Amino acid sequence: MCGSLPTQDLVTMLNWLFKKKTVAPPAPVRPATPPAPAAPSPEVLAARAAEWSARLSQALGDDTALLALAREAPGVDTKLAAVEALAGEVALKEAEREFRTHDRRVHRAAKQRLAAAVATRTARETADRLIDAAEGLRGEAVIPANRLVALDRDWHALDAALLDPAQTARFAALTAQLTALMHERAEREAAIVRWTASAREALAGLQTTWLAVAQGVEAVPVLTAANDAAGALLAALPLGHVDVALVDGLTAARLTAQQVAGRAVVVVSLDEPIEDAAAVTASWTNLPPVADPRAARALDQRWDAWWRAQATPDVAAPPPPEKKPARPRPAPVDPESVARAEALLQQAEAALAEGHLAEAHQHLAALDDIATPGQRPRLQGLWAEHGRLKGWQQWGGARARDDLVTEAEALATASAAPDAKVNARQQADTIDGLRKRWKELDRLGGATGQPLWLRFDAALKTAYEPVAAAQARVDAERVANLEAREALLAVLEATPPAHDTGWREQVRALDTFQQAWRKHGPIEHTVPHKAREALVARWRAAVAHIEAPLEAARREAERGREALIERANALAAEGASGRGRDLIPRVRDLQAEWQEHAKTVPLARAAENALWTRFKAETDAVFAQREAAFSARDDEYRANQAVREGLIERLAALGADTPAGELKKVMGEVDRQWYHAGDVPRQEVGRLESAYRAAHDAALSHLASSAQRTWQATVDAVIARHGLCERRERDGAHADLDAAWAALPAVPATWDRALTARWSGSPATADSAVVDDWLLQVEMALDMPSPEAYQAARRDWKLRAMKAALESRQGSPDHTVGLDDGLARLLAHAALTLAQRERFDAIVGVLRTRPR
Known part of the structure; x- marks a missing residue:
């Protein structure tokens, strides 16, 4: 049927058939994604670590450079080292904000360093203020002991580990100086007090003694000794004594004592017989006057008495005493x-x-x-x-x-x-x-x-x-204080009950009253005595009016707080057992319930703090358990990350020279282990996936290169055997050729049989047209161009193949050879023409680039 068609119609039909049956044009090939860079080798990693360590050493002391380094560093350890090296609060605060939303370890380190820096700055500023206060105290004339004790107490309240050693040494030196100065001033003041008392006693003693000496009751040496003691006391005047009047009085008293002693010596000498009364009178007249009028009067009286006795020497003898009547004889005395x-x-x-x-x-x-x-x-x-x-x-x-x-x-x-x-x-x-x-x-x-x-x-x-x-002023102040207290009591007594205002308002009213009441001072010292008892009774009644129901409500509130603590304890136990679900929302609800309780009935500060401390300990335990779970999960993620990084390193270790079998084995094992490995930290997922894909693509590239090299080695072995066959046919058999033949690797069986038959001396022979036909079919099989002279034959082969396919439904027409068979026949043929040999070499060149 086909043979009866016109040639033009046949061509048209064949064109239609070719268009209909040809393979659809291949989809546009997407440009190959360049393979990701292979994972770095240990040497490269070590070099990078050394580089970051050097950059870290150079940035030490520069917070800006350290902060930039912490942002750029790829590893957590380098980030931590950079954050640990930060010194300024500003840089630490910026680092804390920078890493708050990602790396938890670096954020925790920055937060701890920031808290430590703030605590250190606060402690040192407080220490500087205390040192300044001590410096100012050293310059005061009087050092109050209570202020020195307060300074020492405030200093010991500071954390010594946060202070500068220079601050500690400076404060210790100032404290020692202040203590020594206070002791020195105290001893000086005590010496002044003792000297003042002794001086006043000596002054009084001198006055008493010179009057006694002037009256003749005491001897002059007693006055002289007292005067010498007063002189020694003046010589020992302590430094800083300011009672000038006492010093001047004691000095004047010593002069008066000397005056009294001088005249007393003259008066005492009058008891002895006087030969020259005029000389005695002259010495008396030349003596300085006595400043004390009483002593002067007593001395003058004694002098006047002696002078009158001297002026009237012939005084009649006193009459004989009258005889007293004799006493009666005493009676006998009873023992x-x-x-x-x-x-x-x-x-x-x-x-x-x-x-x-x-x-x-x-x-x-x-x-x-x-x-x-x-x-x-x-x-x-x-x-x-x-x-x-x-x-x-x-x-x-x-x-x-x-x-x-x-x-x-x-x-x-x-x-x-x-x-x-x-x-x-x-x-x-x-x-x-x-x-x-x-x-x-x-x-x-x-x-x-x-x-x-x-x-x-x-x-x-x-x-x-x-x-x-x-x-009078105190009495008026006490009356005013009483009136103010009564006004406060009136306000407290008028406070509405709790069911109208709530317990918080009751507590506020009571606290306001007590604060205002305390400002008026102690009752026993600030109100009139007569009104004290009535005021105290009214005060107790007014306070009890609010405190009694408030205490009852607080007891009930404390029981409610205890119940909340028990529930928090149960949540903590549930979390510790690992059976807890949704613990954190339940804890949040419990905390909100606690706050609502605290708003409704506020407790006394001590009770509230104690209960809150217990409640917070239980809730903190739940949060600590969650933190521990997060830490355990993070540890697991980091372990998984290490496993995945190890797999990536294993893929990265494969090279171009790795055998194909080992490449396939390692890639298969790594693929299985990769997909069975657990989760990793979220921020590391992208990096690890990218690194794994790059390493996997690199391994695939190595595998493809290995197959290509293997095929090329096979083709080279075929060509080498073919060349040995040609040399043997040209030069004859030789032992070296046999050794070279035996040293060559094995080749595919089809080609090996053809080459072995030729090597054994039985080359195939065929007509040149048949050889050209074989070459054409091999070129068609490799889809490589044929010489221009054979294009018509190539089209004819295609038409015959199409006709055979249409008529007999067979895959190929008669006398068709495939690639392997056609190449085997060409290898076995011993007499190729020059043109055929060129086509054969072209076929071999194309075959090396087409792995099977």
Whole structure:
């Protein structure tokens, strides 16, 4: 049927058939994705690590460079090292914000370093303030001990590990200096106080002694010794003494003592016979006057008495004493009376020795009637001593009263000054002490005149006026304080009940009242005494009116808080057992419930803090368990990451020279292990997938290159055997050729049979047209171009193949050879023409690039 068709129609039909049956044009080939770079080798990794370490060393001390390095570094360890090296708070705060949303380890390190830096700065600033305060305290005239103790307490409250050693050493040195300075000033002040007391005692002693010497009661050496002691005291005047009046008074007293001693020596010498009265009178006249009028008067009286005695030497002898009537003869003495009199004598002696004159007078009066003649001399001596001490007492009492009046008038004068600053309490104590001393003088004996008492009393009343004014102000302040307290109580009593305002308002009202109440000070010192008890009773009632129901509500609230703590404890136990589900939302709900409880009924601060601490410990345990779970998951992810990185390194270790079998084996194992490996940190997924794909593509490329090399080696072996066959046919058999033949690797069986037959001396022979036909079919099989002269034959072969396919449904027409068979025939043929040989070489060249 086909043979009867016209040629043009046949061509048209064949073209249509070729268009219909040809393979669809291949899809456009996408450009091959360049293979990802292979994973770096250990040497490269070590070099990179060394490079980052060098960059880190160069950036030390520069927070900006360290922060940039932390951002750019690929590894977590380098990031951590850079963050750990940061020093400034600004850089640490920026690092904490930078890594907050990703790498948790670096963020935690930055946060801890920032907290440590803030704590260090705060501690050192506080230390500097304390050091400045100590410096200022060192310059003060008086160093209060409480301020020094407060400084030391505040310093020890700081964390010593956060302080600069220079700060610690400076504060220790300042503390030692302040302590030594305070001790030195205290000792100096104590020395001044002791010297002042001794000086006042010496001044009083000098005044008493020179008056006694002037009256002839004491000897001049006693006054001289007292004067020398006063001089030694002045020589030992301590540094810093400011009582100039006392120093001047003691110096003037020493001069007065010298004046009294000089005149007393003259007066004492008058007791001896005087040969030259004019010389004595001249020496008396030339002596300086005595500054103390009483001593001068006593000395003048004694001088005048001597002078009058000298002026009237012929004085009549005193008349003989009148004879007293003889006493009746005493009756016999009872031994008991003698013993009683002896006891009274001993008691009188003891009373006189202790200066108890009133008691001694009672004993002596009783002895007048019962003393025996043998006891009379002792009794008379005791009466004489009593008289002498009584005189001294009266003289001393007069002096003491004069001193009291002087002190009272000086106190009144000082109090009446316009710019006087009077301490009311100290003034009242001073006035009370003066009055007690006056009463004590009255008790000891020695009456005083009414004018002196009136002067004393008037001076004290004048001095008491500032005290009375201050007391009036205090009374007015106490009344005002009472009124303010009553106003606070009225506000508290008017507070609405809790069911109208809520417990929080009750607590606020009570706290406001107590704060305002405390500002008014202690009740016992700030309100009138008469109103104190009623005010306290009202205060207790008003506070109890709110506190009683509040305490009941707080007890109920505490039970509610305890229940919440138990629920939190149960959640913590549930989380610890690993059976907990959705623990965090439940903990959040529990915390919100706690806050609602706290808003409804606020507890006392101590109770609230204690309960909250327990509740927070339980909830923190749940969060700690979650953190531990996250840490465990992170550890697992990091372990999986290490496994995947190891697989990538294993793929990266494959090279172009790795055998194909090993390439296939390693790739298969790595693929299986990769897909069975667990999850990795989210931020590492992209990097690992990219690195794995790059390593896998590189391995595939190595595998393809290996197949190509194997095929090329096979083709080269075929060509080498073919060349050996040609040399043997040309040169004859030779042992070297046999060895070379045996050394060549094996080739495909079809080609090996053809080459072996030719090697054994049985080459195939065929017509040149047949060989050309074989070459054409092989070229068609390789889809390589044929010479121009054979294009028609090539088309004819195609037509015949198509016709055979249409008529017999066979795959190829008769006499068709395939690639392997056609190449085998060409290899076995021994006589190729030059043109055929060129076509054969072209076929071999194309065959090397077409792996089977």
